Every structure is written in structure tokens, then in C-alpha cells.
Amino acid sequence: MLLEPALTVSGVLFALGVLGVLLRRNAIVIFMCVELMLNAANLAFVAFAQQLGVAGQIFVFFVMAVAAAEAAVGLAIILAVYRHRRTVDLQNINLLKG
Amino acid sequence: MDGTLIIFWAFAGLAVLSGLACITRRSPVASALWLVVTLFALAALFVLLDAQFIAVLQVLVYAGAIMVLFLFVIMLLNLGRAGPTDLKGPLGLGVGVFLAGLLLMQLLVLRQAGLAPGGTVRPPLGQGMIPSVARPLFTVYLVPFEITSILLLAAIVGAVVLAKRKL
Numbered sequence: 001m002l003l004e005p006a007l008t009v010s011g012v013l014f015a016l017g018v019l020g021v022l023l024r025r026n027a028i029v030i031f032m033c034v035e036l037m038l039n040a041a042n043l044a045f046v047a048f049a050q051q052l053g054v055a056g057q058i059f060v061f062f063v064m065a066v067a068a069a070e071a072a073v074g075l076a077i078i079l080a081v082y083r084h085r086r087t088v089d090l091q092n093i094n095l096l097k098g
Numbered sequence: 099m100d101g102t103l104i105i106f107w108a109f110a111g112l113a114v115l116s117g118l119a120c121i122t123r124r125s126p127v128a129s130a131l132w133l134v135v136t137l138f139a140l141a142a143l144f145v146l147l148d149a150q151f152i153a154v155l156q157v158l159v160y161a162g163a164i165m166v167l168f169l170f171v172i173m174l175l176n177l178g179r180a181g182p183t184d185l186k187g188p189l190g191l192g193v194g195v196f197l198a199g200l201l202l203m204q205l206l207v208l209r210q211a212g213l214a215p216g217g218t219v220r221p222p223l224g225q226g227m228i229p230s231v232a233r234p235l236f237t238v239y240l241v242p243f244e245i246t247s248i249l250l251l252a253a254i255v256g257a258v259v260l261a262k263r264k265l
Contacts, residue, residue, distance in 0.1 A: 002106055002147055004209060009110040009143070011205030013117055013136070019198035020121030023190060028172055029121075029129050035164065036117055036133060039140055042156075046149045057231055058239050060152050064159050065246045069253030071164045075171045076260035082175050 006047035013040035027078050027088040031071075038067050106146050113139035126177045130168050137161040151231050 013036060020033030042060045049056025082088055116135035123129045137160045144153035235243055 002102070005103070005106055005110065006143065006147060007209045008206070009113065011202060011209060012114050013140075014205065015198045015202035016114070016117045016121060018201055019194055022194035022197060023121065026126055026177070028126050028168065028175075028177065032129060032133050032168060033121060035160075036120065036136065039137065039160070042152075043140060043143060046144050046147045046152055049149060050147050054230055054234055057149050057152055058235055060149075061155070061231075061235065062242060062246060064155060065250060068159060068164060069249055071167055072253050072257040073260065075167060076257040078171065079174070080260050088175060088177065 001051070003047050003051055007044055010040045010044040010047065013037075013043065016040075025090050027081070027090055027093075028075075030090070031074055031078070035067060035071070038063060102146060106143065109139045109142040109146070112136075113143065126172045127169065130165060130172060133168075134161050134165050137165070151228050 017033045017035075017037035017040060020036065021030050024030050024033065042063055045056040045060050045063070047056075049060075078088055081093060085093060087093070113136050116132045116139065120129050120132035120136060123132060137156060141153040141156040141161070144150075144156060
């Protein structure tokens, strides 16, 4: 059974995604790290689906749909921010900082 | 150790290493391409976990559509050129590594918790093929499926409005 190895890999990939979000300053790269985390969650879903029935795989569909919607809207937001500030470096996007 | 497990760990190692490369490369284009490698390796893992259709979707939707969208935006913003690194300083590195390591520890502990006894159901033969995924999708999960289409419509409208020249 591949459940335990799959969950291990899923955990490692999720931690890598978190690490990327915390370390990078480029908004697009941070966004890609979020996608990495979503994929780690998908791997866990598929691993459980092998044991507990097909519902986990159905859920992966919905995660993919949400990820696609998120990518479209998020990248549009990044484009809009870039037009205003001429940068996607989060260091320089500090309008809400007190 | 049987063959499946060896193949599994080979692709798992590829996924983790290219994920590591994805978060450490300076150029956003290199990051995106390493992420594509990770997604392909994950697709291989999905096949090994009896989810063939999900693996196809992974390649088509993630590695195909979503990553092309990312690369388009990177090229559009002209971020491909080499510049000073956008990795934070040594303090940020330490804090980030610590937090991610903490989370990893938590996830590994959770992994040892195990399933409830008697929870393993032998999947029917050919699980992961299209019929066994499509039938529940259009019966039990029909309403969430339809709501997903509304979500996608809202995302399309939102993206068009946001990307308009004059906000």
C-alpha cells in the first residue's frame, strides 16, 4: 500500500510550498508556491481515495477547478497591481502597512 | 521492496527535488519550469495511486493550461531578466526554514496517526478510470459540480474586469 509514502511526499511538498511563500518576495513565485501546496493536498486526496473510495478523486476535480479560477483571478490582480506600481515585488507593495 | 515502490520513490524524489528548485531559483521563469517538472512527477504518482484520469487532468489542466497562464504573465511583465535575488535575508531564511520544518514535523506526526481500524475498502477493479469517476460526479456530486461552473463563470468575469486597461 502506498498510502504512507504518498502522505509523506504530500507533507514534504506542502512544507516546501509554505517555505516558498515565506521566503520569496516575487508575487508570481509566491502564487506558484500556492499551486504547489494545492497539489500536495491533491496528492493526499488521491492517496486516501485509493483506500476509502472514489470520493477523494472527485474532490481533486473541485480543487483543480478552484485552482484554475484562482490562477485566472490572481494573475489578473497581479497585472492590475503591476500597472499601478510598476513592480510585483511584495517589498514595495506596502499600501496597507501602518 | 517491490518495483512499484521503487518507481514511486523515484518520482517522489523528482517531485520534491524539483519543488525545491522551484522555490530557490532566482528567475521566475526557471521557477515556473521547475514547477512544471513537479506537476509531471505528481501526475506519475497519481497513476501509481490508481487515479489515471486525475493524472491526465493534471497534465492537461495544471501543466498545460495553468502553467502556460503563469508563463504568459511572467513574460508580459518582463520578469524573465536576471536581477538581484528576491529571496529574503538571512533572518527571513532562518524564520522561514524553522516554520516550514515545524509544519513538516506536525504533518509527519499526523501521518503516524493512521486510519481507523477496518477503514480500508478494497477499491473495485479499474477504479480511477473514467466511468468510476464520472458516475458519482454526475449523481451524488451533481450540485457541487454545477456550482463549480458558476464559480468558473465568476472567475472569468472577474479576470476580464480586473485586466481591463482602466480599472
